[in-house]
Amino acid sequence: MKSGAMRRGDAAKRAETSAKSGEVDVREFRASDGAAVRAFWKMSGIQIRPGDDDRSLAAFGERNPGLFLLALDEHGLAATALGGWDGRRGWLYHVAVRADQRRRGLARRLVHIIEQRLRERGCPKVNLIVWDDNAGAMEFWEANGYTRATTVEFEKVL
Numbered sequence: 001m002k003s004g005a006m007r008r009g010d011a012a013k014r015a016e017t018s019a020k021s022g023e024v025d026v027r028e029f030r031a032s033d034g035a036a037v038r039a040f041w042k043m044s045g046i047q048i049r050p051g052d053d054d055r056s057l058a059a060f061g062e063r064n065p066g067l068f069l070l071a072l073d074e075h076g077l078a079a080t081a082l083g084g085w086d087g088r089r090g091w092l093y094h095v096a097v098r099a100d101q102r103r104r105g106l107a108r109r110l111v112h113i114i115e116q117r118l119r120e121r122g123c124p125k126v127n128l129i130v131w132d133d134n135a136g137a138m139e140f141w142e143a144n145g146y147t148r149a150t151t152v153e154f155e156k157v158l
Helices: 004-016 031-044 054-063 106-120 135-143
Strands: 019-021 024-028 068-073 076-085 090-097 126-128
Touching (some): 024 106, 031 054, 054 068, 054 076, 068 106
Antiparallel strands (some): 068 076, 076 090
């Protein structure tokens, strides 16, 4: 692609249309979704951390067009999945599904969409972080072809 503007235009076009999965619509994150997404994450057990504020989420979506997905049904937000691509590795963050929608393939569908879009960009590998005490998440990722790495995460709040 020649420019970031072209990429943003493509993302806007994709955001106007949504893919259907049964009775669940999948669409891209919009800047106005921040508060609802954070409330959903809290309800899902995801700790809100630096970088989950409105400005940061909007910037993440802009930098990663087509990779920040929300699934909505008649009850509202049903699932989220964030994909990131730094040109070297892909990353998955905040894959969460509302309790009444779990075990129906929704997380797998969102992850598959993001993996396919990362593949199309030339991404050779996807990384993600799972908290040590989240056995259910580890089972999900292993069932979807991911292997546990032997690395340790370090962090520093700036």
